[in-house]
Amino acid sequence: MPDSHSSLSSLHALADAVGLAATWQDVHGRMRTVPDETLKALLDAMGLECGNGARLECSLRRLREEESRLDGRMIVAEAGKPIVFPYKGAMQYRLEYESGSDGCEGEAEPQADGNVRLAAVGVEGYHSLQIGRHRMLLAVTPRRCAGPAESSGQGRPWGIAAQVYSLRRHLLAGDGQVMRAAGGAGDYGALAELAHQAGRLGASALAISPVHALFSADPLRYSPYAPSSRLFLNTAYIDVLGLGEDTLRAALASLPEAVADMAAGMQSAGPEGLIDWPIVQAARLAVARQLFLLVEKQEDGARPAFEAFRHAGGEALQSHCLYETLHAHYAQTLGPAHGWQDWPVPMRDPNGAAAQAFARQSASELRFHAFLQWLAHEGLRKAQRAARHAGMSMGLIADLAIGTDARGSQAWCAPQDILQGATVGAAPDLHHAMGQDWGLTAFSPRALRKKGFGPFLAILRHALAHAGGVRIDHVLGLARMWLVPQGASAAEGAFLRYPLHDMLGLVALESRRHQAVVVGENLGTVPSGFNEVLRDKGLLGTRVLWFERETDPPQRFVPVQDWPPDSMATTTTHDLPTVAGWWQGRDIDWWHRLGQLGPDELKAAHREREHDRSLLACALPSRPDPRGEAPVSQVLEWVASSSAPLCVFPMEDMLALAEQPNMPGSSGTRDAGHPNWLRRLPEAADRLFASPAASEAVQAVCRGRGRP
DSSP: OHHHHHHHHHHHHHHHHHTBOSEEEOTTSOEEEOOHHHHHHHHHHTTOOOSSHHHHHHHHHHHHHHHHOOTTOEEEEETTSOEEEEOOSOOEEEEEOTTSSOOEEEEOEEOTTSEEEEOOOOOOEEEEEEETTEEEEEEEEOSSOOOHHHHHSSSSOEEEEEOGGGOBOOOOTTOHHHHHTTOSSOOHHHHHHHHHHHHHTTOOEEEEOOOEEOOTTOTTOOOTTSOSEEEEEOGGGOOTTTTOHHHHHHHHHTSOHHHHHHHHTTTOOOGGGBOOHHHHHHHHHHHHHHHHHHHHTOSSTTHHHHHHHHHHHHHHHHHHHHHHHHHHHHHHHHOTTOOGGGSOGGGGOTTSHHHHHHHHHTHHHHHHHHHHHHHHHHHHHHHHHHHHHTTOSSEEEEEEOSOEETTSHHHHHOGGGBOOSEEEEEOOOSSOTTOEEEEEEOBOHHHHHHTTTHHHHHHHHHHHTTOSEEEETTGGGGTEEEEEETTSOTTSOEEEEOOHHHHHHHHHHHHHHHTOEEEEOOOSOOOTTHHHHHHHTTOBEEEEGGGOBOSSTTOOBOOGGGSOTTEEEESOOTTSOOHHHHHHTHHHHHHHHTTSSOHHHHHHHHHHHHHHHHHHHHHSTTOOOTTSSOOHHHHHHHHHTSSOSEEEEEHHHHTTOSOOSOOTTSOOOSSSSOOTTOBOOSSBGGGGGGSHHHHHHHHHHHHHHTOO
């Protein structure tokens, strides 16, 4: 018994040391205990042996040794405040500023709790700290992120939100083949057109769906929130017109006739305007390969810019391109849905001899994938430039997904940075009684600390490279993640802690450096005090009309003047019904169609929605008829009149559309379920605001924001 008790104590000590919580509070306020078997499975997945008492003690010693290694670590401190961190050793220190200017010297003050205290530093940046024989990084961060008013120069900015894939290109008369080759699904060129149009109408921002790299060899993995890598871009969105129409004509002329016909017919997107990703991606890759061959023959033109991009990308770009090439190679035998875990063992190490030999043998193919990344990079850069030139003060607001597909490039290129053998999701709550497993993996907190937060800073800087803001999906993930052991149900998980204050400090520093606004998606159940922490750091939370209801019956809508002034306000999100769809009960009909609601439940849901329509109608100043048409423009004006420092409205609401982009949990495809991430907007990007509905919507938003 004593040995068993000791092992149990060591198990909980090890879990706590690595950040795994043995208890958690559910949505009803009840404390729940994580089974020991779950803790063991997760510790094993994190590479910490815990099979018996001896192994537990060995893992604890290993963690303590890791914490004692200070070289290369990052200390995060707020400007003007004393710097406190755990340390034992010589107290003399020297600080060298990032700029290269003279720093300062001093002597640290030992604290009773094992920490040391250094004098405050007022210069923000990433500085070098030498203390004793250790050299560390010191990140001195601002108190708050840049706010919308600072980024925009306008007191009450507004913006629109768009799914990049949903945008159409206008078919120019005179050379239909050239333009049809760009059709079928949205691209960075269409994004630039939309930014230009919205900027001219007074929008300050254009929030976009994630443009992280997906899988070029598997076009059926098209969810923007399940990327292969957050360090590179989605090449399915390349603008094949980006190098000019003459270059594209030459590329099309070089295509085999059958492929040319396919490229020319890409504008046919299938039933109900849904995207056929296999056709679109195959055609775009075929055209891009001909463009690549043309550029490879050049000595001037686009070639120098491509070479400069490739050189700047370094080993990280080379490794991603190697992954893409290997994935396509093994897709022929393993199928496109395979992961690098299915490859021969020697190929699972990107730096191993076998993988490097393959890279040398496939040098041209690696250059092609680098070329695709260059086209994507140039397309996104031009879209942000178009936004700025059109008068948008912020321009694009990028979307940073919560994690990556464990089968993908980022997990293969740097497996030591990623949680292996477990996936992330959400704990059981009111809407998902059995929890959620998103099938994604995320950063290891141990790796982040060990590498001076380098992996996190890399994805953050990449997101901000061509944007005036970033939306952090599931921002609670900066504090904790619900971790599910491989093979377990979503309810059989535990929370893993992350260094929230350090990560928020770095977000604030990068926000100031890029003069970019930061929005956190903080919907759903969050721990007490979390939203206050976001507010103190200047991150905007997210306020959605459908969730702004009084907690007590009769569930009235909260007046917009009472919405908190520290969030981005919006009518809806990509996962929720549009204003028109909600008013019509379109989401309810979909759940019935998907078998989630029986006939009686369907009737009850529509009766409840009828009541909710009356409540919304009463909340609106215009008092519309609850039985009439959806009062989309009135709702837009009402939400826009809130005190939120930034309001953003989806294009689906600006166009009064009834269908939403995604229905979580619906397992949607082209052939079954709800068609998630497949719908296209009804008009080309340069004509979207020409419709009466869009014109009325823009006027309503401007009235609400008090703008002419």
